Amino acid sequence: MRIAVYGGSFNPPHVAHAMVASWLLWTDQVDEVWMVPVFRHAFESTHDKRLAPYTLRLAWCQQMQTDVDVRIKVSDIESSLPVPSYSINTLDALQARHPEHRFSLVIGADVIPDLPKWNRWDKIESRYSPIIVGRGGYDSPKGAVSFPTVSSSAIRKQLREGVIPRTFLSSSMVEMLEKENPYLQDA
Secondary structure, three states, X not given: OEEEEEEEOOOOOOHHHHHHHHHHHHOOOOOEEEEEEOOOEOOHHHOOOOOOOHHHHHHHHHHHHHHHOOXXXXXXXXXXXXXXXOHHHHHHHHHHHOOOOEEEEEEEHHHHHHHHHOOOHHHHHHHOOOEEEEXXXXXXXXXXXXXXXXXXXXXXXXXXXXXXXXXXXXXXXXXXXXXXXHHHHHO
């Protein structure tokens, strides 16, 4: 099978994440999308983004899978790999565990300027045929489909203030955050 590995913080997962996963499936880019929440971010020290607990982000992604499409799977592979989480290590581990599949990495156009800093980007590019999706406000490669600008940082800011931005989250995600909002603890 053709598998899109859609990694990210998913801190929290929002409607643009669901749109990207759905588009990959609807357009027959891949047979399945495997969401892989980062266990510990490789660039953690270069920004002030504090991740919600891994088990919670994993549960949020599993809820998105339930809400959106059965062909979306959630992998916890990064919880069993060395930290920090480097995409090449995750992809190589997935390929080793599932040699019958062909994996492609999904990345947003917003990370293109950072690719030279990625661990072994040249290997990712040659082995895992990246699928680049556009994001409003960022330059995208020619032919890339662009998705709305939805900022996880802006969502987290509202959540820290006790406001749940319903227009950017699925109804199930809203319900989960109403029960447990880990960002209130950041304030």
